[in-house]
Amino acid sequence: MKRLILDKLLVWKKSPYRKPLILKGVRQVGKTxxxxxFGRLYYDSVAYFNFDENPEFKQFFQLTKDVNRILQNLMLVSGQKIEPDNTxxxxxxVQDCPEVINSLKYFCENAPQYHIACAGSLLGIALAxxxxxxxxxxxxxxxxxxxxTEFLLANGDENLVHYLESVESIEPIPEAFFNPLSEKLKMYYVTGGMPESVLMWTEARDVNAMQEALSAIIEAYERDFGKHPNASEFPKISMIWKSISSQLARENKKFLxxxxxEGARARxxxxxxxxxxxxxxxxxxxxxxxxxxxLSAYDxxxxxxxxxVDVGLLRRLSQLAPSAFGEGNRLFTExxxxxTENYVLQxxxxxxxxxxxxxSQTNPPYEVDFLIQRENDIFPVEVKAETNTKSKSLKKYKELFADQVKLRIRFSLDNLKLDGDVLNIPLFMADHTDRLIGMALGNQVTH
Structure with missing residues (x-):
C-alpha cells in the first residue's frame, strides 16, 4: 500500500535539522x-527494537545515558550492525518506556548522525x-x-487519483469520473482507512473479513481503555466511546x-x-x-x-451493515x-x-458544521450529505460576519462549482480542499 506520509519521512531524513522522530498514531494505523x-526503501539497513516483545531491552536505557554504550548493547543483543546515516x-x-523517550535528548545532542524513529500506540497518553x-x-x-486518496491507490484506481490531482480549475467534473468516484467513496465509508480493513477489501474483496478486522480493532481499543492509570475511569471511557455514534446521530451534534x-455531569x-x-x-x-x-481565543x-478517528470504525461501531452501500445515497445520509461529517472532519x-x-447560535438556531483556518483566513464549512443544498446557516453566517468571509465552502454530492462566494466541493474531493480553496480565491481575484 502506498502511504503518502512516506514523502514527509523522506523530508525528515534529508533535513540538516533532523532530530530523533516520534511517530504518533492510534493502534493498527500502520506505524510499524x-x-x-521507509527503512527498506531509503536506508542500507534497519535495526528494529520492540520494547513490548523484548522488555529486557529497557535495561540498556536505565543503566546509562551514554548513547554509544546503548548502541553497542543493542548491536550485541541483536547481532546487527548500526551505521550512522545508513541504518x-x-x-x-515505547509508550511505557520513559527512559527510552528520555534518551532521545542524548541522541539528539551527542549522536545526531544516527537516524532514530520511535513509535507506540498510546504515545499521546504517555506524552501528556x-x-x-x-x-x-x-x-x-x-x-x-x-x-x-490512499484508499483509491490501494484499490488500484491510480487513474482516478491522477485525474483529481490534475484538476486545475473550478469546473464540473465529467460524469465518467464523477460517478465512479462517488461509488468508491461509499466503499470507503464502509471500510474506513484502517490499513487491515482496506487490505481485506482491496485484495480479497471479502466483506466478512473486513467486518471482522474492524471489530478486532475496536476490541483492541476497548482493551486499551483499561490502561488508564485510574481504574475507576475505565467504565466511563467505555460509556463515552459507546455513546459517540448516538451523539453524532442527533440533529444538534453538540456533545451531551x-x-x-442519565444524570452524568461534565466534571x-x-x-x-x-x-x-x-x-x-x-x-x-x-x-x-x-x-x-x-481561533482558540474564541472557543x-x-x-x-x-x-x-475513522469513518469505517464509526460505521462499525454504529452497527450499520455494509449492505447499505448498495442502497442509493443511504450511506451518505445515514x-x-x-x-459524512466524520469523513470531512478526518x-x-x-x-x-x-x-x-x-x-452556532441558538435564537433562532443556526449552525455551521466547521470553521477552518487557512493561513490567516477563516472559512465557514457546511457538510451536506445529499444534492439538495440550500444553506441557510452559511447565509446567516455571512450576514453576521460579512467582512471576514472571503469564501464559503460546502461539501455535498453536487458537482465542483464556484457560485459567487460559495465553493461547492464534491465529497470525493475533500482531500483536495486546501488546493481548491487556493484556486477559488485565485478565481475571485481574476473576476
Whole structure:
C-alpha cells in the first residue's frame, strides 16, 4: 500500500535539522509498517527494537545515558550492525518506556548522525504526562488512517487519483469520473482507512473479513481503555466511546454528557473524555463564538462535538451493515449525515494546522458544521450529505460576519462549482480542499 506520509519521512531524513522522530498514531494505523517500509526503501539497513516483545531491552536505557554504550548493547543483543546515516533505528512500543523517550535528548545532542524513529500506540497518553520529556530535542509526526486518496491507490484506481490531482480549475467534473468516484467513496465509508480493513477489501474483496478486522480493532481499543492509570475511569471511557455514534446521530451534534449516562455531569466524565482525545481515538471540535484570530481565543469550552478517528470504525461501531452501500445515497445520509461529517472532519484535520471549530447560535438556531483556518483566513464549512443544498446557516453566517468571509465552502454530492462566494466541493474531493480553496480565491481575484 502506498502511504503518502512516506514523502514527509523522506523530508525528515534529508533535513540538516533532523532530530530523533516520534511517530504518533492510534493502534493498527500502520506505524510499524510504514517505518519498516521507509527503512527498506531509503536506508542500507534497519535495526528494529520492540520494547513490548523484548522488555529486557529497557535495561540498556536505565543503566546509562551514554548513547554509544546503548548502541553497542543493542548491536550485541541483536547481532546487527548500526551505521550512522545508513541504518534506520526503529524503537517500537515505547509508550511505557520513559527512559527510552528520555534518551532521545542524548541522541539528539551527542549522536545526531544516527537516524532514530520511535513509535507506540498510546504515545499521546504517555506524552501528556509531565515527565522528563526531551522538549525541543525531537521531531513529531502524526500518521492518520488512510485517506480516500490512499484508499483509491490501494484499490488500484491510480487513474482516478491522477485525474483529481490534475484538476486545475473550478469546473464540473465529467460524469465518467464523477460517478465512479462517488461509488468508491461509499466503499470507503464502509471500510474506513484502517490499513487491515482496506487490505481485506482491496485484495480479497471479502466483506466478512473486513467486518471482522474492524471489530478486532475496536476490541483492541476497548482493551486499551483499561490502561488508564485510574481504574475507576475505565467504565466511563467505555460509556463515552459507546455513546459517540448516538451523539453524532442527533440533529444538534453538540456533545451531551447526559447522553452518556442519565444524570452524568461534565466534571465526572471530563478525564475519561480527555483520555480518548489524548489517545487520538476521538477529535474534539469546540464551538467558536466568532471568526477571530487566533481561533482558540474564541472557543466556548463548554460546547464541543466529538468525532471518531475513522469513518469505517464509526460505521462499525454504529452497527450499520455494509449492505447499505448498495442502497442509493443511504450511506451518505445515514444518522443525519454523521458518517459524512466524520469523513470531512478526518480529511480537514490532516490538511490544516489549526484544529477545526464549529459555529452556532441558538435564537433562532443556526449552525455551521466547521470553521477552518487557512493561513490567516477563516472559512465557514457546511457538510451536506445529499444534492439538495440550500444553506441557510452559511447565509446567516455571512450576514453576521460579512467582512471576514472571503469564501464559503460546502461539501455535498453536487458537482465542483464556484457560485459567487460559495465553493461547492464534491465529497470525493475533500482531500483536495486546501488546493481548491487556493484556486477559488485565485478565481475571485481574476473576476
Amino acid at each position: 509498517w510504514i517505518l519498516k517500509e 534506520l533505528i526503529i524503537f517500537d512500543e 504526562k509531565p515527565s522528563s520529556f526531551p522538549v525541543g530535542k525531537v521531531n513529531f509526526m502524526q500518521i492518520d488512517p488512510m485517506s480516500f 454528557y447526559k447522553a452518556v449516562k 465526572e466524565y471530563e478525564d475519561a473524555l480527555q483520555w480518548l482525545v489524548d489517545a487520538r481515538l476521538v477529535h474534539k471540535v469546540y464551538r467558536c463564538t466568532a471568526p477571530g484570530l487566533p 466556548d469550552l463548554s460546547a464541543f462535538k466529538i468525532y471518531l 444518522f443525519k449525515g454523521a458518517l 480529511t480537514l484535520v490532516t490538511q490544516f494546522e489549526v484544529e477545526p471549530r464549529y459555529w
